[in-house]
Amino acid sequence: MLFLGILQSIKMAFKSIRSNKLRSVLTMLGIIIGVSSVIILVSIAQGSSKNITSQINQLGKNLLTVNTYSTDLELTDDTISQLGKLSGVKAVSPIVSGRVNVRKDRTTSQVSVIGTNASYSDVRDTKVSRGRFITDLDIEYRQKIAVLGSETAETFFGVNNPVGEYIQLNGNSYKVVGVLASKGSSLGQSGDNVVIVPLSTGQLLAGSTSISTVYLQGKSESQMNFVMNEVKMKLAALFPGKSNDYGVTNQQDVMDTMSSVTNTMTMLLGGIASISLLVGGIGIMNIMLVSVSERTKEIGIRKAIGAKRKDILLQFLIESVVLSAMGGMIGILLGLGCGKMVSTFMNMSISFSAPVILYSFLFSLIVGVVFGVFPANKASKLNPIQALRSGA
Amino acid sequence: MDKPIIQINNMSKTYQLGGETVHALNNVSLEINKGEFLAIIGPSGSGKSTLMNMLGCLDHPDQGSYLLDGKEIGKMTDNQLAAIRNQKIGFIFQNFNLLSKLTALENVELPLIYAGASAGERHKRAMDSLNKVGLKERAGHLPAQLSGGQQQRVAIARALAGQPAILLADEPTGALDSKTSKEILKLMQQLNELGHTIILITHDLEIAKQAKRMVSIQDGELQENGGALLGDFAIY
Numbered sequence: 001m002l003f004l005g006i007l008q009s010i011k012m013a014f015k016s017i018r019s020n021k022l023r024s025v026l027t028m029l030g031i032i033i034g035v036s037s038v039i040i041l042v043s044i045a046q047g048s049s050k051n052i053t054s055q056i057n058q059l060g061k062n063l064l065t066v067n068t069y070s071t072d073l074e075l076t077d078d079t080i081s082q083l084g085k086l087s088g089v090k091a092v093s094p095i096v097s098g099r100v101n102v103r104k105d106r107t108t109s110q111v112s113v114i115g116t117n118a119s120y121s122d123v124r125d126t127k128v129s130r131g132r133f134i135t136d137l138d139i140e141y142r143q144k145i146a147v148l149g150s151e152t153a154e155t156f157f158g159v160n161n162p163v164g165e166y167i168q169l170n171g172n173s174y175k176v177v178g179v180l181a182s183k184g185s186s187l188g189q190s191g192d193n194v195v196i197v198p199l200s201t202g203q204l205l206a207g208s209t210s211i212s213t214v215y216l217q218g219k220s221e222s223q224m225n226f227v228m229n230e231v232k233m234k235l236a237a238l239f240p241g242k243s244n245d246y247g248v249t250n251q252q253d254v255m256d257t258m259s260s261v262t263n264t265m266t267m268l269l270g271g272i273a274s275i276s277l278l279v280g281g282i283g284i285m286n287i288m289l290v291s292v293s294e295r296t297k298e299i300g301i302r303k304a305i306g307a308k309r310k311d312i313l314l315q316f317l318i319e320s321v322v323l324s325a326m327g328g329m330i331g332i333l334l335g336l337g338c339g340k341m342v343s344t345f346m347n348m349s350i351s352f353s354a355p356v357i358l359y360s361f362l363f364s365l366i367v368g369v370v371f372g373v374f375p376a377n378k379a380s381k382l383n384p385i386q387a388l389r390s391g392a
Numbered sequence: 393m394d395k396p397i398i399q400i401n402n403m404s405k406t407y408q409l410g411g412e413t414v415h416a417l418n419n420v421s422l423e424i425n426k427g428e429f430l431a432i433i434g435p436s437g438s439g440k441s442t443l444m445n446m447l448g449c450l451d452h453p454d455q456g457s458y459l460l461d462g463k464e465i466g467k468m469t470d471n472q473l474a475a476i477r478n479q480k481i482g483f484i485f486q487n488f489n490l491l492s493k494l495t496a497l498e499n500v501e502l503p504l505i506y507a508g509a510s511a512g513e514r515h516k517r518a519m520d521s522l523n524k525v526g527l528k529e530r531a532g533h534l535p536a537q538l539s540g541g542q543q544q545r546v547a548i549a550r551a552l553a554g555q556p557a558i559l560l561a562d563e564p565t566g567a568l569d570s571k572t573s574k575e576i577l578k579l580m581q582q583l584n585e586l587g588h589t590i591i592l593i594t595h596d597l598e599i600a601k602q603a604k605r606m607v608s609i610q611d612g613e614l615q616e617n618g619g620a621l622l623g624d625f626a627i628y
Binding site: 008015016019297298300301302303304305306307308309310311384385388 | 445448450451470471474475477478479483485489490491493494502503505506507550554
């Protein structure tokens with residue numbers, strides 16, 4: 001019976017909304033703008049957050065970085081192999097880096113060079129698209145071979161296959177054995193304009209044996225804090241009293257910082273957009289109050305022929321909820337449409353999430369109820385005699 | 393004879409109006425039997441509207457009792473009164489008071505919605521009512537598409553739909569021309585002959601005369617129709 005009554009009330013609500021189209025649309029506009037801006041802004045924020053996360057992940061998964069800041073402190077092969085033996089560490093990859101003059105025929109360019117070992121490919125999530133990566137044997141035999149970043153390969157070889165060709169690094173001839181798959185730039189670093197050589201050869205090129213950076217890959221994401229402590233304790237044992245000369249950074253920490261920043265941004269944008277939803281709710285209340293005073297006579301008639309307080313209350317409440325629900329649905333469509341347009345035309349990454357859409361819709365419903373209660377209550381309390389006597 | 397359908401005993405109602413106390417009803421007593429066609433006649437300001445509000449269960453009396461169909465109305469809550477209005481009383485207003493956005497049929501269905509009748513039953517009973525007032529063919533029309541007389545017929549159909557104990561008509565012909573007025577009055581007489589109890593409230597003696605019984609009200613006091621009083625009202 002109650003269900004029937006509500007169905008009937010929804011029908012009546014649609015009737016009265018249809019009979020006042022322009023006003024209904026204007027009333028809904030507040031909710032439409034509110035819901036769609038929540039969706040657009042939150043999707044943009046979540047899109048950029050996803051973007052940043054994937055960029056950080058591109059640097060390598062479960063990555064720990066050990067850096068030295070002082071020439072006093074030298075990371076030797078021995079130190080590195082000790083770090084590699086720690087229980088939580090899966091792979092270790094020492095780095096020497098510098099810039100070299102690269103020449104091929106008449107093309108010359110300054111390119112950053114990285115001397116490293118075979119594990120680098122896994123640790124830094126760097127795959128070859130052609131040929132092969134450096135092997136540990138190359139390091140042992142100080143092979144003059146090089147793996148080119150995709151952009152470097154294109155600079156010197158164009159569309160030709162560079163594998164098997166030779167290039168000059170600081171005047172010495174190196175055989176190209178592989179080309180890296182393109183990674184794109186991440187966090188301002190181009191991963192594609194690079195030459196990778198065996199660690200031993202790299203030390204020759206850089207004219208220095210000092211290793212300033214070691215990358216460590218943990219075995220699992222959940223253990224990263226444990227591995228970090230393990231590494232710190234090992235280093236503290238190896239270099240007592242020199243804790244200021246080296247640093248250990250956890251990829252996860254960077255990620256957490258970033259995601260806390262983007263979460264704050266998402267909340268902020270969502271919050272601002274929610275305010276417009278609230279303002280939209282006040283618009284609904286305003287119109288419902290006008291509607292109540294316009295329809296005083298109707299309320300009187302309904303009461304005279306037997307409408308109880310709750311019938312009138314329900315009628316006006318449902319009307320405001322139907323208004324806000326319609327506004328919410330149109331707002332969702334508009335938000336999705338505008339979001340798509342923003343991502344297409346402004347080349348922004350956007351990520352729609354079902355919970356956000358659902359929450360903003362529910363919020364608009366709640367707004368309809370909250371701001372509909374006051375006018376509906378006012379209507380239901382009207383005295384039928386006075387209501388019947390009113391001119392409208 | 394049966395118990396009277398309406399039994400009012402020593403009912404009083406006062407209003408405060410601009411600092412003055414107005415005795416809208418003063419110790420009024422009235423009995424109306426089932427199947428009667430009663431006219432209540434009085435000039436404006438006589439307490440006629442107050443009496444109508446009381447009869448129609450729209451207002452509470454200050455003093456006295458009101459038994460409608462054996463039930464004491466005076467102490468009921470607003471919601472109980474709404475239910476009583478819905479089940480026992482069919483209102484017919486001067487300016488029809490149809491809902492302009494609903495069709496004739498939907499208007500007639502309205503009291504049945506509040507009574508909680510099912511959709512099928514509502515439709516059937518509303519169509520029956522419309523048939524009684526001869527407007528079955530106009531069921532789908534909006535009030536604005538109907539003439540004044542037709543609108544009042546729809547209003548009468550709406551009053552009939554809930555099968556109420558009494559029909560309460562407040563100046564039902566006040567907004568109609570004389571020809572249509574006659575038709576509406578004729579319809580009411582027919583309904584009375586079918587067994588409906590009708591209370592007609594008017595200031596017009598000519599109309600009041602159509603009823604079988606007449607009471608007059610002046611300054612809040614009710615008097616059973618006497619030849620002497622009739623003369624006084626002839627001027628209205």
